Amino acid sequence: MMSDFSxxxxxxxxxxxxxxxxxxxxxxxxxxxxxxxxxxxNAFIVExxxxxxxxxxxxxxxxxxxKPLGKMAGVPIGMKDLFCTQGVQTTAASHIxxxxxxxxxxxxxxxxxxxxxxxxxxxxxxxxAMGSSNETSYFGNVxxxxxxxxxSNAALAPGGSSGGSSSAIAARLCPAAxxxxxxxxxxxxxxxxxxxxxxxxxxxxxxWGVVAFASSLDQAGPMxxxxxxxxxxxxxxxxxxxxxxxxLDLPIPAWEAGLNSDLKGKRIGIPREYRLDGIDExxxxxxxxxIAWFKDAGAEVxxxxxxxxxxxxxxxxxxxPAEASSNLARYDGVRFGLRDLPEGAGLQxxxxxxxxxxxxxxxxxxxxxxxxxxxxxFYDAYYTQAQKVxxxxxxxxxxxxxSCDLILAPTAPSAAFGLGEKNADPLSxxxxxxxxxxxSLAGLPAISVPGGLSKEGLPLGLQxxxxxxxxxxxxxAGLAIERRSGFxxxxxxWW
Amino acid sequence: MTESTYRIQGNTGEWEVVIGLEVxxxxxxxxxxxxxxxxxxxxxPNSHVSLVDAAMPGMLPVPNRECLRQAVRTGMAINAQINxxxxxxxxxxxxxxxxxxxxxxxxxxPIVGEGEIEVTLNEKDPDSAVKKIGIERIHVEQDAGKLxxxxxxxxxxxxxxxxxVALMEIVSRPDISSPQEAGAYLKKLRSILRxxxxxxxxxxxxxxxxxxxxxxxxxxxxxxxxxxxxxxxSIRFMMQAIEYEAQRQVDLIESGGAVxxxxxxxxxxxxxxxxxxxxxxxxxxxYFPDPDLLxxxxxxxxxxxxxxxxxxxxxxxxxxxxxxxxxAYNAAVLTxxxxxxxxxxxxxxxxxxxxxxxxxxxxxxxxxxxxxGKTLDESPVNPQQAAELLGLVADGTIxxxxxxxxxxxxxxxxxGASAIVEEKxxxxxxxxxxxxxxxxxxxxxxxxxxxEYRSGKDKLFGxxxxxxxxxxxxxxxxxxxxxxxxxxxx
Numbered sequence: 001m002m003s004d005f006s007x008x009x010x011x012x013x014x015x016x017x018x019x020x021x022x023x024x025x026x027x028x029x030x031x032x033x034x035x036x037x038x039x040x041x042n043a044f045i046v047e048x049x050x051x052x053x054x055x056x057x058x059x060x061x062x063x064x065x066x067k068p069l070g071k072m073a074g075v076p077i078g079m080k081d082l083f084c085t086q087g088v089q090t091t092a093a094s095h096i097x098x099x100x101x102x103x104x105x106x107x108x109x110x111x112x113x114x115x116x117x118x119x120x121x122x123x124x125x126x127x128x129a130m131g132s133s134n135e136t137s138y139f140g141n142v143x144x145x146x147x148x149x150x151x152s153n154a155a156l157a158p159g160g161s162s163g164g165s166s167s168a169i170a171a172r173l174c175p176a177a178x179x180x181x182x183x184x185x186x187x188x189x190x191x192x193x194x195x196x197x198x199x200x201x202x203x204x205x206x207x208w209g210v211v212a213f214a215s216s217l218d219q220a221g222p223m224x225x226x227x228x229x230x231x232x233x234x235x236x237x238x239x240x241x242x243x244x245x246x247x248l249d250l251p252i253p254a255w256e257a258g259l260n261s262d263l264k265g266k267r268i269g270i271p272r273e274y275r276l277d278g279i280d281e282x283x284x285x286x287x288x289x290x291i292a293w294f295k296d297a298g299a300e301v302x303x304x305x306x307x308x309x310x311x312x313x314x315x316x317x318x319x320x321p322a323e324a325s326s327n328l329a330r331y332d333g334v335r336f337g338l339r340d341l342p343e344g345a346g347l348q349x350x351x352x353x354x355x356x357x358x359x360x361x362x363x364x365x366x367x368x369x370x371x372x373x374x375x376x377x378f379y380d381a382y383y384t385q386a387q388k389v390x391x392x393x394x395x396x397x398x399x400x401x402x403s404c405d406l407i408l409a410p411t412a413p414s415a416a417f418g419l420g421e422k423n424a425d426p427l428s429x430x431x432x433x434x435x436x437x438x439x440s441l442a443g444l445p446a447i448s449v450p451g452g453l454s455k456e457g458l459p460l461g462l463q464x465x466x467x468x469x470x471x472x473x474x475x476x477a478g479l480a481i482e483r484r485s486g487f488x489x490x491x492x493x494w495w
Numbered sequence: 496m497t498e499s500t501y502r503i504q505g506n507t508g509e510w511e512v513v514i515g516l517e518v519x520x521x522x523x524x525x526x527x528x529x530x531x532x533x534x535x536x537x538x539x540p541n542s543h544v545s546l547v548d549a550a551m552p553g554m555l556p557v558p559n560r561e562c563l564r565q566a567v568r569t570g571m572a573i574n575a576q577i578n579x580x581x582x583x584x585x586x587x588x589x590x591x592x593x594x595x596x597x598x599x600x601x602x603x604x605p606i607v608g609e610g611e612i613e614v615t616l617n618e619k620d621p622d623s624a625v626k627k628i629g630i631e632r633i634h635v636e637q638d639a640g641k642l643x644x645x646x647x648x649x650x651x652x653x654x655x656x657x658x659x660v661a662l663m664e665i666v667s668r669p670d671i672s673s674p675q676e677a678g679a680y681l682k683k684l685r686s687i688l689r690x691x692x693x694x695x696x697x698x699x700x701x702x703x704x705x706x707x708x709x710x711x712x713x714x715x716x717x718x719x720x721x722x723x724x725x726x727x728x729s730i731r732f733m734m735q736a737i738e739y740e741a742q743r744q745v746d747l748i749e750s751g752g753a754v755x756x757x758x759x760x761x762x763x764x765x766x767x768x769x770x771x772x773x774x775x776x777x778x779x780x781x782y783f784p785d786p787d788l789l790x791x792x793x794x795x796x797x798x799x800x801x802x803x804x805x806x807x808x809x810x811x812x813x814x815x816x817x818x819x820x821x822x823a824y825n826a827a828v829l830t831x832x833x834x835x836x837x838x839x840x841x842x843x844x845x846x847x848x849x850x851x852x853x854x855x856x857x858x859x860x861x862x863x864x865x866x867x868g869k870t871l872d873e874s875p876v877n878p879q880q881a882a883e884l885l886g887l888v889a890d891g892t893i894x895x896x897x898x899x900x901x902x903x904x905x906x907x908x909x910x911g912a913s914a915i916v917e918e919k920x921x922x923x924x925x926x927x928x929x930x931x932x933x934x935x936x937x938x939x940x941x942x943x944x945x946x947e948y949r950s951g952k953d954k955l956f957g958x959x960x961x962x963x964x965x966x967x968x969x970x971x972x973x974x975x976x977x978x979x980x981x982x983x984x985x
Binding site: 083084090092102104106207209211215216242243245246325326329332335336347348374375376379383 | 546549550551552553554555556557558585587589590591594595596597651653779781782783786787788789
């Protein structure tokens with residue numbers, strides 16, 4: 001008899017339900033209770049215990065009736081609040097969408113429900129997915145379940161923007177959750193809390209019904225406690241969607257069935273440009289360990305060059321805000337969400353008042369940056385130039401694939417930082433994305449897996465970047481590290 | 496009138512007018528450019544609005560292939576360069592009729608490039624000057640919604656039915672140099688669009704409207720500063736707007752002022768243009784490629800299908816009609832409007848002779864419709880019915896004058912020509928005995944005229960023909976009357 005369902009991952013729950021070892025409803029009830037008892041983490045904006053139970057009951061009924069079960073049958077998950085969920089408040093952690101009840105379901109969440117997953121609730125995040133610490137949420141920051149081993153009990157950032165997702169999984173409130181990654185928003189939070197998360201190739205997961213941040217970069221992906229669970233969930237999420245013109249019209253491989261940690265014959269590239277001056281000692285050591293584990297798994301390790309790496313971050317912080325400034329124009333107080341109509345105000349006043357009140361500081365900052373870089377007289381110097389850099393970065397990767405099959409790098413330049421430590425300086429916050437952004441600009445699949453602990457006892461993440469459409473190789477390499485890193489640490493429960 | 500003669504007489508001499516037109520034509524299609532909502536005109540407000548049109552969070556545009564196809568066919572009809580690779584851009588500005596906060600358009604890479612339209616300045620004059628007006632581009636874009644300011648004392652209402660409907664923007668070169676040329680250009684363009692079937696050309700319903708760029712200069716001099724008069728919705732208004740605006744600019748410059756680059760509105764009641772906003776208040780649209788959409792790539796099969804589906808176009812049709820023996824004027828009038836040409840084609844398809852058919856259509860049918868105040872589409876007589884009538888004339892069953900009577904009855908009763916002829920006994924008679932009897936009576940009653948005729952006054956022959964036909968109530972075969980009269984009069 002299973003007593004603690006919170007210790008089970010996606011595969012274990014799915015298999016246990018399928019074999020009849022326990023009922024899906026039992027799992028849903030147990031995790032509903034954990035979610036509701038973890039308010040101190042502030043991981044959820046909305047809890048939907050009834051949705052989790054409903055989905056579980058349907059799975060139990062199907063099983064009793066002998067019907068085939070889906071890939072995620074009986075698995076309760078958290079849904080990042082960027083995904084529109086029919087009849088359930090969807091805010092992108094913003095005030096401007098507070099109270100917004102979509103009449104439609106995003107393709108990715110619909111795929112998951114079809115696969116038998118249930119929804120525990122809507123996960124907190126950085127507002128409109130803009131941020132690396134979850135401090136930009138209108139609903140208050142998420143807190144990481146992790147604490148430093150110095151006894152300080154300082155509240156730590158869960159990473160961002162998918163910080164509700166990372167915190168909830170690390171605290172075992174849910175076995176898995178959706179994330180979205182525009183410039184590292186799945187990988188960096190996964191690294192900060194010692195879990196796995198994969199951003200697939202751009203176009204694998206439909207963006208339909210996902211509140212847009214930067215359309216050419218936004219990509220949904222799974223976050224879970226191990227690589228197999230990520231593979232299972234990605235299979236359920238991904239797929240061609242005619243409602244998204246940038247969706248890839250390709251079959252979805254059986255990634256779970258294809259998992260294989262033997263890396264014989266694989267060449268792993270180590271990009272020299274990622275060895276930044278003054279790189280964190282713990283990060284450097286973890287990277288070395290990663291290289292050793294790959295060699296142990298049979299891979300050949302080669303030095304590679306990605307010469308335009310240093311331009312990636314500036315290009316990203318032009319392209320993403322440019323797209324965001326336009327994507328967020330629809331939040332104008334006219335049709336849905338917040339409307340601030342001061343006495344006697346005209347249309348322009350209503351726009352100004354609504355958007356000033358509805359958007360947080362970081363969102364306003366990025367709208368301003370984006371508006372500036374697209375404006376007449378600056379467009380070529382910023383936007384056109386950034387697009388050229390983006391093409392060069394993609395070419396860097398293409399060139400690298402001549403000598404390697406995968407690239408290994410740290411996910412983030414440091415372990416989790418304390419809440420409030422970086423929000424006075426947006427630039428130092430942006431620098432957190434330095435290793436994550438190049439793969440986003442090139443649209444490549446990339447995973448973060450736990451690579452060890454820092455001196456302060458905090459998780460560190462290793463990132464593996466693969467060729468376009470080669471999620472299988474990325475997952476396999478992640479599995480090879482998982483098998484060797486011996487990472488079993490978890491956050492002690494204090495909440 | 497020829498192309499270069501239009502001048503404005505100012506105090507300082509002559510001025511030339513330089514005109515360029517940006518025509519917005521609503522593409523004929525079932526659904527909108529990027530959503531499945533209906534593009535139909537005139538529905539209940541906000542009844543044709545999808546989640547995409549209302550720009551709900553997370554909604555994405557999916558291009559409607561049919562709209563792109565119509566733009567390509569239109570491009571082919573004006574011999575334009577078709578761009579196999581084009582792209583959509585966002586034009587960003589805030590307004591309540593624009594839910595996304597941007598219009599999806601094509602600034603940098605339009606689907607259709609350079610082309611041209613040949614314009615006959617006066618279609619009624621076979622010797623009229625012909626001028627080629629260059630087309631710079633055709634791009635595809637979304638229409639905006641509609642604001643209604645008269646529904647509530649303090650609020651404006653928004654109707655999003657039109658939001659996202661597909662438009663073609665057809666941009667001419669500044670090759671137009673008079674209001675008449677502008678009118679001829681717009682007529683010809685509308686005709687081509689209707690032939691192709693890519694736009695219904697209905698200016699009253701707003702499915703075609705023009706932004707008019709006007710500047711003036713001394714003949715052959717440097718281009719002047721232009722103004723843009725927005726959303727002019729009839730050919731007559733456009734010509735008036737140009738006339739007013741060019742004169743205004745000349746007066747302004749000659750009185751020491753300078754033309755300001757600005758957007759203006761045409762007030763049809765006052766027949767004048769008014770400043771709407773100057774360049775200083777102009778929006779910075781922050782155009783950039785729409786990241787929600789892939790570039791549009793057209794393959795050979797698609798282009799071939801587009802080309803194969805094009806109908807015969809007005810210029811080619813006109814040449815063919817002339818070759819069939821129609822007068823230049825008839826050929827021009829019959830081909831100017833698609834509905835006339837299609838009506839005439841249907842008449843020919845029923846086996847009617849081209850000359851007979853064109854003459855009848857232009858005199859009898861147009862005359863009747865004019866009297867009834869109806870358009871060709873509303874004609875009570877269709878080409879099949881008309882062919883039946885003309886067939887009776889061609890095979891000698893009735894005479895031309897009886898045909899006019901029969902047609903009148905057809906218009907009134909909707910009856911078929913043969914039935915009318917049968918019922919009213921209007922068949923032409925070849926009964927020589929009856930005709931000879933009438934001739935004898937007429938000669939007896941007009942002995943003086945018979946004498947005059949016989950003494951050489953040949954012109955009186957017509958008098959006898961008329962009298963005989965009258966006596967026969969128009970039903971006698973004119974040829975037989977002729978023959979018998981000649982014999983009787985000697």
